[in-house]
Each structure stands twice: as structure tokens, then as C-alpha cells.
Amino acid sequence: MPERILVAEDESIMRMDLKEMLMEAGYEIAGEAGDGERAVELSYRFRPDLIIMDIKMPKMNGIKASRIITRSLQIPILLLTAYSQRELIEQAKDALVTGYLVKPVRESDLIPAVEVALAQAGRIASMQQKMDTVEQKLKDRKVVERAKGLLMKQYDWSEEQAYQYLRKSSMDRQIPIGERAGEILKKQEGKVYQK
Ligand SMILES: [Mg+2]
Numbered sequence: 001m002p003e004r005i006l007v008a009e010d011e012s013i014m015r016m017d018l019k020e021m022l023m024e025a026g027y028e029i030a031g032e033a034g035d036g037e038r039a040v041e042l043s044y045r046f047r048p049d050l051i052i053m054d055i056k057m058p059k060m061n062g063i064k065a066s067r068i069i070t071r072s073l074q075i076p077i078l079l080l081t082a083y084s085q086r087e088l089i090e091q092a093k094d095a096l097v098t099g100y101l102v103k104p105v106r107e108s109d110l111i112p113a114v115e116v117a118l119a120q121a122g123r124i125a126s127m128q129q130k131m132d133t134v135e136q137k138l139k140d141r142k143v144v145e146r147a148k149g150l151l152m153k154q155y156d157w158s159e160e161q162a163y164q165y166l167r168k169s170s171m172d173r174q175i176p177i178g179e180r181a182g183e184i185l186k187k188q189e190g191k192v193y194q195k
Pocket of ligand 1: 009010011054055056057
């Protein structure tokens with residue numbers, strides 16, 4: 001599936017050029033905006049894979065729009081700027097912008113920048129996923145440890161016996177061992193409170 005790109009640029013000719021270059025390279029246009037407010041609105045509505053955003057736009061400039069977008073969406077943004085706007089690029093650094101392109105934008109600059117931005121975003125997303133998995137595993141391990149301790153005490157089992165019980169009963173129920181351990185702990189907590 002082609003990656004979807006939102007183009008935010010107030011000059012319609014420039015916007016058309018960008019769209020054409022992107023489509024020729026096989027990308028899909030998720031939407032187009034002529035001002036910053038619309039760029040924010042469409043980013044939340046369409047969740048594009050990448051946003052190409054002009055800095056100088058009516059209603060809201062591209063840097064402010066980028067700040068609002070990156071506050072809650074993880075979408076890479078490529079800013080478009082003119083040579084005279086060096087100070088704006090400085091401001092853009094803390095707006096979590098992936099990169100910028102200097103106008104006039106040529107195809108030989110645009111497409112590699114888009115590819116890099118998308119690849120970078122992909123790496124960040126898969127790293128986040130890995131971190132979430134590791135965090136879940138750590139949580140599971142803690143719960144399993146607690147449930148094991150509880151079973152050992154309750155039935156005078158060895159650690160191995162408690163673990164084997166957890167493993168078997170989670171397999172019987174076809175649920176992850178962490179979930180089974182959580183059930184056991186919950187049940188036990190219920191009993192304690194009932195006393
Ligand atoms: Mg402009």
C-alpha cells in the first residue's frame with residue numbers, strides 16, 4: 001500500500017507541483033491544505049504517514065501547526081522554507097520536525113527527503129512497539145513471581161511446582177501465563193478481603 005502524504009502549502013501552484021512529484025514517485029495524497037489550521041484539522045482526520053508543511057501560511061504558520069500535530073500524533077513532518085527563513089528553522093527544531101526542504105523544491109531533493117522521513121518514522125514506531133513488548137514482559141514476570149510465591153505458601157509447593165502449575169493451567173485455559181497469574185492473585189486478594 002502506498003504511503004499517504006498530506007501536503008500543506010498556501011501557494012496553489014507549488015502545492016500542485018508537490019502533489020505531482022509525490023504521485024509520480026508512487027505516493028498517495030492523503031489530503032491538501034492551504035493554511036495551518038486546515039493542516040491540523042486534516043492531520044487528525046486523515047492520519048497521514050507524512051506531512052509536508054510550508055512554514056509561511058495564513059491563519060496559522062507551519063511551525064505552530066506542527067507543534068499542535070506532534071503533541072498527540074506521531075507523524076513525521078517535513079517543513080518547507082525559503083532561504084531567508086533561517087531563524088524559523090531554529091524554531092522548528094523543538095517542534096519535533098523530522099526535516100526541512102528549502103524552496104524551490106526539486107524532485108531530486110523531495111523524494112529522498114520523503115523516503116528518509118518515512119523510514120525514520122517506521123524505525124521509531126517499531127522501536128516503540130518493542131519497548132511496549134518488553135514492558136509487558138516485565139509486568140508479566142512480576143505478576144508470575146507474585147503468584148508463584150502465593151502458591152508456594154498456600155500449598156507448600158516448591159518454586160518449580162508452583163511454576164509448573166501456572167504453566168499448565170494457563171495452557172489449559174489457552175491464556176498467557178501472566179494473565180493466569182493475575183487471575184490467581186485477584187482471587188486470592190478477594191479471599192483476603194472476605195476474611
Ligand atoms: Mg507559504
